[in-house]
Amino acid sequence: MTSTETAAPVALTGTHCVACDRGFYPGRDLCPTCWASDLPAHDLAPTGTVATWTVVRMGNLFEVPYALCYADFDGDVRVLGRVVNWAEDRPLAPGMTVTTHADAETGDHFFTVDHASAPTGQEA
Amino acid sequence: MTNPRIVGAATTPFGKFRDRTLESLAVEAGIAAVRDAGLQRTDVEALFCGNAYAGSLVGQRIGKEMGLDGLPCYNFENACASGASALAQAYRSVRNGEFTTVLVIGVEQLSALGGGLLPIGPGDPEIKAGLTMPAAYAMRTESWLSRFGGKPEDIAQVSVKSRDAASRNPNAQYRTPVTIDEVMESRLVADPITLLQMCPNADGAAAVVVTSDPAAAGDARSAEVLSSVVLSGQFFQGRRDMAWPDITLRAVEQAYASAGITAKDVDVAEVHDAAAIGEVMYYEALGLCERGEGASFVLSGQSALAGRTAVNTGGGLLSRGHPLGATGVVQVVELVAQLRGETGANQVDGAKVGVAHCTGGGIWGVDNGAAAVHVLARS
């Protein structure tokens, strides 16, 4: 995981409906509220905040175990992603900061967590 | 309009039946339900079928086996709420006077798909990012515990209660009682959820006969359907409380209002315990206890047979098993048996009002794809 842990941050590109002030990731062309189409591209902030998380230990999507979290970004956009620098002895906690990255080949996003960013009162 | 009544109800055992066909399971439940109603094949005017994974024309495949071919036949897919959705439309058709007597069958044969986690939404962005169904429930568990405190084993107590109930239900898939230590020491699936806190895949079928025949009102074994609600999930891109199930709250509110009841009137409930945390959340969402008290509700025995409101008296999805399309119907079969006083060792004394709740699947951005709530009352 060292190669991904040091991977450069990549902002995730979604879309944004100006009329409704709603952000979307993954981006969608149609705003479901006002039906504006061709919504413009919009980059999320490169960091978000862990809302909740788990470690998947059974499944065939990726090699198990892997950590997964929902992170909240500015503009009220919540994104699910894998946290590639998780380790058994380095658990996550709500409130931690994650940085977004993208796989060079597929463009699929993933996160790294700042292990030092645990809010006070939470276990790191 | 007079409320339709359920006059016949039956289920097959749930389990893994690789040597049987989907059709044979459905026919077994369907014929048993019609016979339970004291009716005949020729009394059935239409077939409403719920199924999630068996492909197209499931109702017709069943109907031609049991001589219901040629009738109006409707097929419903709403993931785990498929059977409840079939019942909801049967209820509406009968209530509107289109038919007098119809048969509802929910059926699933998951063993036909092979083992392991179910294939859900390959095009879904969250599945692509690594989400599994247990992971979704794991994050609901983490959210609930972060907000209200307590330990994972408090929530896992649901599995102990579930197995205890299933030990007295001969149709349940897993009938051996388990201790809290056994639940917590079972395989970790997605932190902090262990295998015994997730429902098993199952095969099975359940069926009910719904009628507006005035004679049914004098039938002491009939159950009146007071209300029937099916809703879809709302899309949220942003922050949402994963431990507060928006779609279920809306469906319950509508179903209670339409039935003219409150949570206090509910004697027995069937809720969608696909995972232990589900049952805890749904105690709260159904108003059986206050928000944040779901874990103490089960720990103090309030959801057990002798408690304030008995929940999942047949073992629920966790132990009775979860054949997706059959679940919404078997919940109603269990409630009808409770209202009739026919559940034997799992009987809730004097049960008058029962609520069945199930949810259907999850897709990116919505709490659940579907939620269904039915309120039933004793004759």
Ligand SMILES: [Zn+2]
């Ligand atoms: Zn808009």
